[in-house]
Amino acid sequence: MDFLAAYDAVPETDAPRRIGLLRRATATDRAGLFRELRAARPVFPTPLGVFVTRHPDVLEVLSAPETFTAGVFGPVLEEVLGAPFILARDGADVHWRERGYGQLVLAPEDAPRVRALTASLADAALDAAVAGAAERGSATFDLIQDYACLAAARVAVEYLGFTGIPEETLHTDSRLMQWAFAANQGRDPDVHAAGTAAGKEMHDLVAALIARRRAESGRPDGTDGTGRTDGPDDVLGRMLRTRLPDEFGFDDERINANLVGYLTGYQQNATQCAATALKELALRPEVLAEAERAAADPDPARFDAYVWEALRFHPFVPATPRLCVREHVLAAGTPRQTRIPAGTPVVAWMYSAMFDEDVIEAPAEFRTGRPPSHNLVLGYGAHECVGKYAASVIVPELVRRVLLRPGVRPPAGAEQAMDYAGTPYPQHYAVAAGPDSGER
Template sequence: MAVMDFLAAYDAIPEDDAPQRVALLRRSMVAGRAALFAELRAHRPVFSTPVGVFVTRHPDVLEVLSAPETFTVGVFGPTLEDVLGAPFVLARDGADVHWRERGYGQLMLAPEDAPRVRELTARIADTVLDEAIGGGADTFDLVQDYARLAAARVALAYLGLTGIEEERLHSCTRRMQWAFAVNPDRDPEIHAAGVDAGRELHDLVAELVDRRRSGGPAAGPDDVLGRMLRTRLPAEYDFDDERVTANLVGYLTSYQQNATQCTVTALKELAVRPEALVEAERAAAEGPARCDAYVWEALRFHPFVPITPRLCLRDRVVAAGTPRQTVIPAKSVVLACFASAMFDEEVLDAPAEFRPGRPPAHNLVLGYGAHECLGRYAARVIVPELVRRVLLRPGVRPLPGAERALDYAGTPFPQHYAVRSGRVAVPTA
């Protein structure tokens, strides 16, 4: 659509014809999300629709996400807890669960783990790549044969849940995340499948927790589960092994599909920019520091969470004192658009250009505010290292002419992405 095409078409639909307006909005999101967001930022940056109020400017998105007492996770929180079968930090705001368990999670998923998690990721990724390449075919599926397996093995080893099959983890988390995060029409079958998957994953994790506990607090390797079992909290927190299990299930559910998707979409965004791909390959050979910047810039163009919803509890003025100042009424669903904020021309310099090394505040891929990714310290090394290990294999690249051919196979998540299986020795860097 050209400038103003969407808004002109939207406004031409009678205000009381919500289904047509929603249908046009959804078609535009699929056909040209970047153009739609650019139009909204320029002409209607706080945009009220039947499905919610779209907030598209960078400072306004940060304002919404900085006020959890007003803009809560009540849109998806209850559904997430249905799926998990227990309270979880991502599904709550306030002191009762959120801040207490966020503090706990930060101790368990500690920042100082990052170096060893990167080493673990590199080792596992190389093994999985060898397995994929060793199949003997000219191509392999980057999603099914590499990203989902490597992501799962890293998480299970780091968390201390080795013994759960990668396929079961991936299948469960796909159904769970589909139910709570990408089921806008609240399809009851999708919801039920997510709840069933949540029970399945809970039981698998609970069995491993019981097994480790029976060996004593110090039993087993030094992983996140071991750390949890050795930690003693005051009795009033009521943090028993069921809470340990619930948190581990929540961590897996928040991680597996996202890490898999990010690995594949980052490579895709590099592949469609040949110059950036060559530069990223050079950076990968030099080491992680420079390469990471290329991966996060690639993900700015394809974030795994383009929009995050919030429930407005009370009337609130957004962007006060600016020409776009807007009152958001209580009980509104507010859609904070990460994918738009990261291209705000008033904040980012030349946002359409691929520029590694932008200021961290300009990259919202891991979220912002009270619900910024709890596992961000691990994620910041796992995701770029999974991509880097592919970049270190010069023969493993998307098929020429098919760099954009990411197949979702009727799901909300990438399912297939064909790459060449070049047989090249692995650098030792």
């Protein structure tokens, strides 16, 4: 690839053409583009912001929230959500206080229970998808629409606590919200309006849900008066029962904003990961065979490693924007040392960092067992995924349940046939409905 020669041939004053080249390259040959940038211009000023592509430099950006803030997308996220949220903030007032709160209610010890819940709900969704294909006389079903988005939404209902809210609403609203704040670089007003409308709808549904949960308990704190609760043991239930000092202002509106924020960071990403991880495994038949054997292992961690390595090749968040709010010398003392002025947008490319040849051994090879710091799929630093403990079991279990079904795989030759349907996210991915699902 000779991207830089083509890019440099475009006058610096012609930002739209340069942006077009960048977007085409990231869409058609992302691996080649970032291999070239890491080698020649690892800190690359563009009209979209300074692209940071090397592993240590990406970690430097993500480790300094007081310098590289969420100010690029934070205000848009809060317009969509209608309230402050940890992903949009960097200071103690919202981010650090509510990150601690999030780790309390999204507890690490939930992982075994959440894995078992995911397995049960995923199996039921797969049963229905396979049966539906048989009823239609079809050899395939849609892994995303018939399985992944439904299973993920049902986990959101049972674990997060979105009781009574339709699965389709959870999935569609979260997609529109995430699209508006995370994938609307051109600030299309229609996309933004759809996202804010979805945020308003989800806020109102959750407000009614909170009121209903409190009324059912008969007490404002959601308990039966002894500290116990007769309601579901879910994240919302914990939030309703948790008492914080009044000066923190953690009322039902804050509970609402956090719960909807958790959904927005979870639903679309879990759905996409189930499909893209399966795709990456299917593209490597020998690796797929290994993963199938690992799926039957009593120790799920052995299988999980295949999913996270697969997602290194297709992460759901390949890059994250930051705003440099005070002058900073990036990669100080190295040949790529770069002064970044205050007010400069910066794009930390986690995808590129995970393929940095100077840090990642044989990055183009599929290898399980890499050091955790070499996999940035769940983020890094202050804005690492607050739900990472649940995500670390939900995502691989969604894939594992598929691999435990003989023959439920992408048809040969169609492993790459993932349809985005005009959105930033995969919407359709056909898989065979079982070993006997030939043409009917």
